[in-house]
Amino acid sequence: MKENSGIGEVNMPESLEQQRRAIEADIAKRKHQLAEQEAELMHLQVLIPQLRAAIANHESILTSVIRELDAEQTIYSSDLTIHRSPMDMIRPEYKGMKLGDIAAHVLETCQIPLTTTELARRIYEAKNDDELSRARNSLSAELRGGVKSTHPRWQKIGRNAYASLQYSQEEAA
Numbered sequence: 601m602k603e604n605s606g607i608g609e610v611n612m613p614e615s616l617e618q619q620r621r622a623i624e625a626d627i628a629k630r631k632h633q634l635a636e637q638e639a640e641l642m643h644l645q646v647l648i649p650q651l652r653a654a655i656a657n658h659e660s661i662l663t664s665v666i667r668e669l670d671a672e673q674t675i676y677s678s679d680l681t682i683h684r685s686p687m688d689m690i691r692p693e694y695k696g697m698k699l700g701d702i703a704a705h706v707l708e709t710c711q712i713p714l715t716t717t718e719l720a721r722r723i724y725e726a727k728n729d730d731e732l733s734r735a736r737n738s739l740s741a742e743l744r745g746g747v748k749s750t751h752p753r754w755q756k757i758g759r760n761a762y763a764s765l766q767y768s769q770e771e772a773a
Contacts, residue, residue, distance in 0.1 A: 684727075684731060686724065686734055686735040686738035686739075687699075689724040689725050689726055689731060689735050690702070690723060690724060690725075691722075691723060691724065691725050694723060699723075699738070699739065699742045700742055700745075700746055700753060702723055703719060703723070703739065703742060703743060703746065703753075703754065703762075704746070704753050704754060704764070706719060706722050706723060707719075707754050707762060707763060707764040707767070708764045708766065710722075710764075711764065711766070711767050712763065712767065713757040713758070713761040713762065713763040713767065714761060714762060714763070715760050715761050715762075716736050716739055716740050716743060716760055716762070717732070717736055719736075719739055719743070719762065720732060720735045720736040720739050723735070723739065724739075743756075743762050747762070752765065753765070755767075
């Protein structure tokens with residue numbers, strides 16, 4: 601068989617030999633890569649439990665810190681509650697205005713009925729629910745007075761909502 605065509609047969613064994621060498625080289629390369637990856641995997645198998653333990657430790661510390669911060673904020677906010685009156689909580693853009701004028705302005709600007717709580721949130725900067733409740737109570741007294749006066753400034757809609765007179769007239773039309 602080797603001498604049938606001469607040149608073709610000489611190239612044939614060389615190309616097969618080249619293929620064999622290429623495949624052997626590829627196998628050796630892949631074995632080396634596999635060994636490297638297995639070594640890295642072993643390293644990661646040791647590292648992963650260590651990282652999990654570190655994360656659990658940090659989460660525990662974080663939980664403790666959050667509890668301490670919450671306790672400090674509770675003490676701080678209770679101190680603020682004692683000292684802040686509703687007039688101290690009025691938003692900066694309304695400072696110096698009378699509460700009735702502020703309520704009328706907000707109702708006219710919104711053009712929708714607002715509950716006393718919604719109005720209080722727009723008028724006051726309350727730090728917690730207790731401050732908001734005191735601010736809302738202060739506002740409620742002003743709102744009731746504005747409805748019952750000889751020249752009403754707004755209208756009561758439903759049980760606990762108020763709207764500007766313009767809104768009420770638009771709804772009636």
